[in-house]
Amino acid sequence: MSSTSRILCSRLRERIMSAEQAAELISPGANVGMSGFTGAGYPKAVPAALAERIRHHNATGGKPFRINVWTGASTAPELDGALAEVDGIEMRLPFQSDPICRGRINSGTMEYVDYHLSEVSQYAWSGFLGKMDIALIEVAGIREDGSLIPSSSVGNNKTWIEQADKIILEVNAQQNAKLEGMHDIYYGTALPPNRKPIMLTHPADRIGEAYLHCPVDKVIAVVETSAADRNSPFKAPDATSRRIAEHILEFFQREIEIGRLPKELLPIQSGVGNIPNAVLEGLDAGPFKNLTAFTEVIQDGMLKMLKSGTLGVASATAFSLSPDGIREFDENIDLYRDKIILRQQDISNHPELARRLGIIAMNGLIEADLYGNVNSTHIMGSRMMNGIGGSGDFARNGYLSIFVSPSTAKDGAISSIVPMVSHVDHTEHDVKIIVTEQGLADLRGLSPRQRAHAIINNCAHPDFRERLLDYFNRACASGRGMHTPHLLDEALSWHQRYETEGRM
Incomplete structure (x- = not known):
């Protein structure tokens, strides 16, 4: 199945472009909210293209090209590693696990804000993090009405889509099409004093919707990809791990x-x-x-x-x-x-x-x-x-x-x-x-x-x-x-x- 067959909204099919073209739409200094949580559901093509653009720009000796990267949690080498390697990240939040990022954080060449993950959306809604310029989100598909089938992670995607001035979507054909329907996106959150109790009393409860709302007019690019999530293999439990488990x-x-x-x-x-x-x-x-x-x-x-x-x-x-x-x-x-x-x-x-x-x-x-x-x-x-x-x-x-x-x-x-x-x-x-x-x-x-x-x-x-x-x-x-x-x-x-x- 081609990824194009997963883009059912005709208006968004008109905005299909290459990763390199989409990367040109991200400006130096931008606050970019990216999908991704523990190596799942992160954008795979545009960050790599952006890293190459930054590499070329910085080689000219001009003012350094850096962006601020906000995610759900950690991502993968194609995102964090690629951008950190070219010194393309000014500020990173709220979590990372990339060795190149870690090196820059600990050398003082990358700012890092370490947040409780439950609080990041509230910080964004409250304006503590500043204005989000662009959301770069991987999805498994786009429906006729422009709503999005989430990928292998949800993370902060709902908030990024709501907060961003502009949105770039990566539609990944390698994400299993049968992910559709597995998600529960809750649209009942609010800031104090307008909060209501969250009516969930059992892990199996569904309280939201299967799709992400996405204003079509905010989408400036759609990029087709076909790449697997990258996670390291787990080692078989050793004697120490087994003893702890016991x-x-x-x-x-x-x-x-x-x-x-x-x-x-x-x-x-x-x-x-x-x-x-x-x-x-x-x-x-x-x-x-x-x-x-x-x-x-x-x-x-x-x-x-x-x-x-x-x-x-x-x-x-x-x-x-x-x-x-x-x-x-x-x-x-x-x-x-x-x-x-x-x-x-x-x-x-x-x-x-x-x-x-x-x-x-x-x-x-x-x-x-x-x-x-x-x-x-x-x-x-x-x-x-x-x-x-x-x-x-x-x-x-x-x-x-x-x-x-x-x-x-x-x-x-x-x-x-x-x-x-x-x-x-x-x-x-x-x-x-x-x-x-x-x-x-x-x-x-x-x-x-x-x-x-x-x-x-x-x-x-x-x-x-x-x-x-x-x-x-x-x-x-x-x-x-x-x-x-x-x-x-x-x-x-x-x-x-x-x-x-x-x-x-």
Whole structure:
């Protein structure tokens, strides 16, 4: 099927042009809202053409050509990497995972704003981000009336289309045509004081429409593409990931026996990566049935759970599938299409819904300290890794906030449990469970000093456990205060030692 057959609006067929022609419509300094969320549904052709245009322009020695890039979350090398490589991004928000972007952010040559993903649309609606000049959106098709069939991610596309002065559409023929009908775009959001309750009480509820509204007069270009989403393959769970998963599954079983969780658990939210996929694999192999997910992304592990029947329904804003996962989805889309709902991210990550549904949130950490504060974004306090993403939306508002990590990094040179985190993303007030391969620390109902004992004894690696306990005991004996004991001259010394000696 050609992509032209997916452009059913006659007025928009008249605006078909090449990616190079569309790239010429983007001016230096423009605020450009692009589709894309975790390597799914991002524009594939125009960013590459724009990067080449910027490369040529900057080679002439004139004023640098840069734009401001706003997305749903991370994209792919064809977008973030291509534009960052030619120094074409002045400001990036709200999340990224590209190594070239990361290098420019940490060298100070690219500005970066790290937002909770649920808040980005509100910031745009409120005008905090400035005026959006152009929205560049990938879609799976255009209907006769100009409405859009969303692609493999929704993200902030609804907001970008509403906010932008002009719109460029990429119609991707490689996106499965049977995506149509899987989306639920809610048009009932508003700013205070005009907000109404969001009437969603179960992950399977549909409260919106299957299509994106798009003013035809705002569309200045339509570009036909045929290119697959790009995501890295997931590694098979290793022994560390499996052990972390086992601790979490044992915890769920205890909570069910106590009566704090129903036998079908509560809706699951899972961050992206190999450890979350190991947990999903463990859930699929366990005794659980009729589970639900209310999360950001559909990963390979969730496809397996949907196929086996362990998971009854999954609500998200995007796919984050390996190449094998994409093939599995495409080959069995008739099975999945009634079990998956894709929403915009201000709904998929909405605090009201996370609190109402009682989400079990499982996300990764870079480091945690003795009292349960978590750093999920910065290496050694200053160097940005990716961003907070949606973890804060769910950790603060979910029923359970579980943070997971191997107990060490860099071949044992770094402890994931430290006296004091070098950057705080999730405070001790929001972190309920910490899990490493060493064990699980349930922090609910514990005072700071009780939390310290639980974290050291259950989560710290044996190579660092005695030193952490020594630090804690000396902090308690210092007389500086017993509520949250710290030695200020030593609290970040582990990070300094790694910076100077290569080992904590």
